[in-house]
Structures are given as structure tokens and as C-alpha cells.
Amino acid sequence: AHLTDEDAAHVARRQRLLGPAYRLFYKTPVEISRAKGVFLYDKHGNEYLDAYNNVVSLGHAHPRVVAAIQKQLEVLCTHTRYMQDPLLDYAETLINTFGGELGRTGCAMFTCTGSEANDLALRIARYHTRRTGVIVTAEAYHGNSGAVAAISPSLGKKSALHPCLRMIAPPDSYRLPLAEIGRRMAEDVARQIADLERHGDGLAAFIADSVFSSDGLYVDPTDVLAPVAEVVRKAGGLFIADEVQSGFGRTGTHLWGHARHKVDPDIVTLGKPMGNGYPVAGLVVRPELVAEFGASMRYFNTFGGNSVAIAAAQAVLDTVLEDNLMDNATRVGGEILDGLRTLQNKYDFIGDVRGAGLYFAVELVKDRDRKVPDMDRALAAVNALRDQRILISATGADAHILKIRPPLVFTSANAARLLEGVDNALRAVQT
Ligand code: PMP
Secondary structure, eight states: OOOOHHHHHHHHHHHHHHOTTSOOSSSSOOOOOEEEBTEEEOTTOOEEEEOSOSSSTTOBTOHHHHHHHHHHHHHOOOOTTSOOHHHHHHHHHHHHTOOHHHHHHOEEEEESSHHHHHHHHHHHHHHHHTOOEEEEETTOOOOSSHHHHTTOGGGOTTSOOOTTEEEEOOOOTTTSOGGGHHHHHHHHHHHHHHHHHHHSSOEEEEEEOTTOTTTTOOOOOSSSHHHHHHHHHHTTOEEEEEOTTTTTTTTSSOSSHHHHTTOOOSEEEEOGGGGTTSOOEEEEEOHHHHHHHHHHOOOOOSSTTOHHHHHHHHHHHHHHHHTTHHHHHHHHHHHHHHHHHHHHHHOTTEEEEEEETTEEEEEEBSOTTTTOBOHHHHHHHHHHHHHTTEEOEEESTTSOEEEEOOOTTOOHHHHHHHHHHHHHHHHHTOO
């Protein structure tokens, strides 16, 4: 498919009105007017298979979430400065899903976006430690506010990073010996803490997405973060688990990604799928950390945790658990992973296939021995899938890793269509 004159004029209008910082997916942009379940539809009624959207993890326009939002909006939508039992009930349900210390005594705080949640987590960590140093992985993304953009190296080389930000290599299971990854990562973190103590004011927090999405999706091994947490704690820093990508059942076997690594975070941040499209995000924090913070200053977020946001969040969490969506993610995810591995035998430019639950990476390389990233082929494959009306994207420092992340309600039939599409796309970009 190529851009018609009408498409080009449409894109130019968007560029003029929104400016150049907004990016569009695909060479031929997808225009959508409605969505239901795992499908998006354009104005002509063409159907697109959504294999990318983890915000609507229950599927687009999920009836239970829509009904909860509508009902609550008709009754009351106000903020957290009034007594509202549904807010407390949701906080309780949420906190009870955590293991360890957080599950026993944690406090929940609410924001509108994952960025705000990480921003607040950083404020709490810096207040507690009286230090500013932060350690992240090399291509981490933690959000778009000034403070969290400054700890998000994936935003681009020219984006200003905090002077006390230090980066470590991601747990690249394709290139590093698996048994060594945890030890290497802990050593890297220890080295960066020493550097922060020499040249800065020391470590406030280590923050990571436990599936390392923007680094290229490294879901295994899962013995990586526990040794890191130990080093971080020893230095008096906090361990923040960013669950914006890995949370709410995405990995199938665990509701929370950090639980796969058997770590007990000090703060967990949440977002994206929490409201299935309604903006709601937040964090769960050890009570003594927020006690000192809260004693010194107040926190208020006008829309964060409003009555409608909470109704949406409660409907989402109940649905994930009652409809066994994690089991579905494990089962259908297993089918997709098997299918992608079969394709790896067929196409020698697939270097590696990784996945957990309904989250997959297909790493494209110029040759398997040297493992050189093949960004052009990945881009072509994403667009070839788009031309078959199947939506995915690419990730990693070199954007050479196909990123596939369908809603948790994906069926075996959806999986078969996806795999057939990936096969067609890879055949199309083979030469
Ligand atoms: N953390 C991670 C790991 C993310 O992937 C994102 C969003 N891509 C964010 C934080 C920021 O979330 P939001 O866009 O809701 O601010």
C-alpha cells in the first residue's frame, strides 16, 4: 500500500495542527473510527487485528468496563478528598494482590498516568534517601514528565538526562550467557552506585520494568532482579518496580512482573491497562516511606483516583481475575510462542524469539553468527503486517525487534491469524 494524495494531505494537516513531536505508526497511516474486542475498524468498515494494544488488555470497548464507567459518571465523579468507599475497596483489592511486605502493609496512591506514578515514586524515593541518584537500563522508558523523561534514555540522544542518572546494560538473553546475567547486572549496579557516591550524592532508587520492554523485551531469565535488589538495598536505595508494561497479568503466570523475579519492591508503579483505556494509574508503596513524605507535604491529584477512574479500575481487575485472563494469556501465548519458534526455523534472519504470556519479541538480524540488528527488515515487516491489517510495532535500541503485545482476550483463532500474517510478512521481506 502506498500513500494516496488524499492520505498525504491528511497527514500534512495533522502535522500542521499537532506539530512534529507526535509520531505516526506505519508508512501508510491507519485511520480508525471504532473498535471492539481485538479488532479496530476504519471508516470503510475494514477490520484490523490489534496485536499491539496493552492498554485495552480486556479488549476494546469491554462491556463491563463501559457499563461501570457510564454508571459511575451518572452518579458521581469527584476526587479523593471526600470519603468514598469504592476508592478504599479498590485500594484494598489492589494491595491484596501483592505478595510480601507490600501486600501486608502497603498504601495505594492514585494518578492519571504511568508517568505521574513514576514521578511520584521518584519524589518519595528522593525524599526518603535525601539523594537524587537513579539507575535504569540503557533503553529504559519511564514516562514524559520532566523528572521521568530525565530518567528515560530511550527518548533519544538529545533528550536531557538527570546528572545523577546512571545506566546499566539490559539483561540481553540473546547475547549474554544466561547463567551470568544476574551476577553481571548486580555488578554493573554496584559499579554505578560507587560512581554515584564518588561523583554525586549517592543512590535514591533503582527503577526497572521487569520485562525490559523498551530495551528489547527480555522476559527470561528471571533470576536477574533479586541480586540487583540486594545490592540496591545494601546501598540504602529503593527498588522501584515499574509495572506499567508487565502488570495486570500481561506475563500470564503472574499478575505482577516483578513476582516472576521473586523480588519485594519498595514501590510498585502501575498504569496503562489499569483502566482498560480510562486514564487511571498509581503506585503501591511501603507505608513508612509515604509516612515521612506525607507528614511533610500533601499530595493531591485532581483527576487521579476520581470516582469514575476507580469504577473502571475495579471492573478491570475483577475481570482479569474472574475471567481467568491470565490463564488465557498463558495458553494462547504458548501457541503464539510455538508458532514464532517454528517461523524461526524457516527464516534465518530471525535471530531470537522471546515471550511470556501475551508479550513477544522477534529479533531480526543480518546474520545469526554476528547477531547484527536488521532495522530495515523489521520496519518493512511491521509495514507488511499493517498491509494485511495486522497491527504490531518494533522495539529495542535499533528498532529491529518486532514487538507483539495483543489484548489478553486474544483467542486461538486470533493467534492463528496473527501467525499466518507474520509468516506472510516475513516471506515478503525475505529478499
Ligand atoms: N513506564 C513504562 C514502562 C511505560 O512503558 C510507560 C508508557 N509507555 C510509562 C511508564 C509512562 O506511562 P504513561 O504514558 O501513562 O505516562
